[in-house]
Amino acid sequence: MIIEEEFAVDAALAHVWQCIRDPGFVAPCVPGCQDVEDIGDGAYRAAVKVGIGPIKTTFNLDIEVLEETPPTFARVETRGQEGTNASRLTAKSELTLTASGNDATHVHYKSDVQVVGRLAKFGLGIMKKKAKALGAEFAENFRNAAEA
Amino acid sequence: MEFHQPTTLDDALTLLAADPEALPLAGGATLVAMLNAELIEPSALVSLGGICELHTIEATPEGGLRLGAMLSHATLASEARLTGGNAVMRQAAAQIAHPAVRNIGTLGGAVAHGDPSSDLPAALVAADAVIEVAGPSGRRSIAAEGFFEDYLTTALEEGEMVAAVILPPQPESAVGHYEKFARVHGDYATLSVAVVLAMASGKCSHVRIALGAAGATPVRVVAAEARLIGSSLDAGAISEAAALLTAASDPVDDVRGSADYRLMLVPRLLTRALAAAGGAP
Numbered sequence: 001m002i003i004e005e006e007f008a009v010d011a012a013l014a015h016v017w018q019c020i021r022d023p024g025f026v027a028p029c030v031p032g033c034q035d036v037e038d039i040g041d042g043a044y045r046a047a048v049k050v051g052i053g054p055i056k057t058t059f060n061l062d063i064e065v066l067e068e069t070p071p072t073f074a075r076v077e078t079r080g081q082e083g084t085n086a087s088r089l090t091a092k093s094e095l096t097l098t099a100s101g102n103d104a105t106h107v108h109y110k111s112d113v114q115v116v117g118r119l120a121k122f123g124l125g126i127m128k129k130k131a132k133a134l135g136a137e138f139a140e141n142f143r144n145a146a147e148a
Numbered sequence: 149m150e151f152h153q154p155t156t157l158d159d160a161l162t163l164l165a166a167d168p169e170a171l172p173l174a175g176g177a178t179l180v181a182m183l184n185a186e187l188i189e190p191s192a193l194v195s196l197g198g199i200c201e202l203h204t205i206e207a208t209p210e211g212g213l214r215l216g217a218m219l220s221h222a223t224l225a226s227e228a229r230l231t232g233g234n235a236v237m238r239q240a241a242a243q244i245a246h247p248a249v250r251n252i253g254t255l256g257g258a259v260a261h262g263d264p265s266s267d268l269p270a271a272l273v274a275a276d277a278v279i280e281v282a283g284p285s286g287r288r289s290i291a292a293e294g295f296f297e298d299y300l301t302t303a304l305e306e307g308e309m310v311a312a313v314i315l316p317p318q319p320e321s322a323v324g325h326y327e328k329f330a331r332v333h334g335d336y337a338t339l340s341v342a343v344v345l346a347m348a349s350g351k352c353s354h355v356r357i358a359l360g361a362a363g364a365t366p367v368r369v370v371a372a373e374a375r376l377i378g379s380s381l382d383a384g385a386i387s388e389a390a391a392l393l394t395a396a397s398d399p400v401d402d403v404r405g406s407a408d409y410r411l412m413l414v415p416r417l418l419t420r421a422l423a424a425a426g427g428a429p
C-alpha cells in the first residue's frame with residue numbers, strides 16, 4: 001500500500017533537515033516508538049509498538065538511509081518483523097523537504113509499505129487508515145517539536 | 149491459555165481485573181476467528197455464557213428496553229418488543245450474516261468489538277442507545293454515540309465489560325429502519341443507513357441517522373438531521389442532508405467497495421431508508 005502525506009512546519013529548511021536526520025529527535029515523534037539505536041552508516045534499529053483494538057504487536061525495525069541530498073531529499077528503506085517473525089514488513093520511503101519562504105518548510109513523504117504474515121490477514125482497508133492516522137500523529141508531534 | 153466460566157458478573161470482572169491479558173468470550177464468532185488467524189494471544193478467556201443477568205431483556209421504567217449483553221442477534225431479530233423506532237435494532241440484527249452467525253454472535257460482543265462495518269453500532273447510534281458498562285469500580289453508562297471511538301476501539305477501559313444496552317422509548321409514531329447494502333446476502337455492509345424517523349402532518353418531526361461502514365465509527369451529523377426536521381423530506385432536503393453526511397464520512401477502500409463507491413451510496417441509501425421508514429412517497 002502507498003502512504004503519502006505532506007505537512008508544513010514553521011521553521012527554516014536547514015533546521016527541519018537537522019531535526020529529521022536526528023534519530024534522537026525523530027524517535028519520540030513516532031507513535032509507539034520504544035527505543036532507537038544508531039548503528040552507524042545511516043542505519044538505525046527501532047522497536048515500534050502498534051495496535052488496532054485487541055490486535056497488538058511490536059515491530060523490530062531496521063531502517064537504512066540509502067541515499068540523501070541534504071537538506072532536501074532522503075530515500076529510506078525499512079525492514080521489520082514481529083518478535084516471533086509472524087509478520088514481516090518492508091517500506092520504501094522517499095522524503096522531500098522544500099523551503100517555503102525563509103522560516104517555513106514543506107515536508108512530503110511517500111512510502112510503499114508491504115506487510116506479509118499474520119497481520120496481512122487483517123483487513124488492508126483498516127490497516128491503511130491506521131497507517132494514515134499514525135502518519136498524521138507523527139506530523140503533529142514533529143511539527144510541535146521542530147517549531148519549539 | 150486458561151478458560152474460566154464464571155456464573156456472576158462480579159466473578160467475571162474479578163477474573164478480568166486479575167489478568168490484563170485475559171479477554172471476555174461471548175459467542176466467539178469474532179474472537180475465535182482472530183485466535184485462529186493468530187491475531188490475538190490472550191492468556192485466558194473468561195466465558196460470559198453462564199452469567200444469567202447478561203441474557204435478560206427487561207422493560208425500563210422510562211418505557212424503553214434493557215438488553216443484556218449476551219443476547220444473540222437471532223434473539224434480537226425476533227424480539228417482538230423491538231417495535232416503532234427501536235425496530236431499527238431488530239432489522240439490523242436480522243441482517244447480520246447468516247442464521248449460524250446470528251445464533252452465535254451477541255449484542256455485547258458486537259458492541260465491544262467496535263467494528264464500524266458491522267450492523268449494530270449504527271443502529272444503536274440511530275436509536276440513541278446507552279451502553280451500560282460494568283467494571284472494577286462499578287457501573288457507568290455511555291451514550292452509543294460517544295462509545296465507538298475508532299476502528300475496533302471503544303470507550304471500554306481495561307477490565308471493563310459491556311453489561312447491557314439500554315434503548316430509550318422512541319417518539320410516538322417513530323419508525324425505525326435499517327438499510328443495508330452488501331455485495332451478496334449475508335456479507336458485511338458496503339454501506340448501511342440506520343434511521344429512526346417520525347412524521348407529523350406530512351413533516352418530519354424527529355429523525356436520527358447513523359451510517360455504518362462509512363468511517364472509523366458510526367457517522368452521525370446533527371446538521372443533516374436539522375436540515376430534515378420540519379421538511380416534507382422532499383428530494384432537495386434529502387440531498388442536502390446526504391451531502392452533509394457524505395462530507396463527514398471517511399470510508400475504507402477494500403474488497404467490499406472503494407471509498408468513492410461507498411460515498412456514492414450515501415444519498416441513494418438515505419433516500420431508500422427514509423422512504424422505508426414512511427417519510428417519502
Ligand SMILES: Cc1cc2nc3c(=O)[nH]c(=O)nc-3n(C[C@H](O)[C@H](O)[C@H](O)COP(=O)(O)OP(=O)(O)OC[C@H]3O[C@@H](n4cnc5c(N)ncnc54)[C@H](O)[C@@H]3O)c2cc1C
Nearest residue numbers: 174175176177178179245253254256257258260266267310
Ligand atoms: C462469518 C461471519 C460473518 C459476519 N457477518 C456480520 C455481518 O454481516 N454484520 C455484522 O454486524 N456482524 C457480522 N459478524 C460479526 C458477528 O455478528 C458478531 O457480532 C461478532 O463476531 C461478535 O461476536 P461475539 O458476540 O461472538 O463476540 P466474541 O467473538 O466472543 O468477542 C468479540 C470481542 O468482543 C469482546 N467481548 C465479547 N463480549 C464482550 C462483553 N460483553 N464485554 C466486553 N467485551 C466483550 C471479546 O473479548 C472480543 O474481543 C460476522 C461474523 C462472522 C464470523
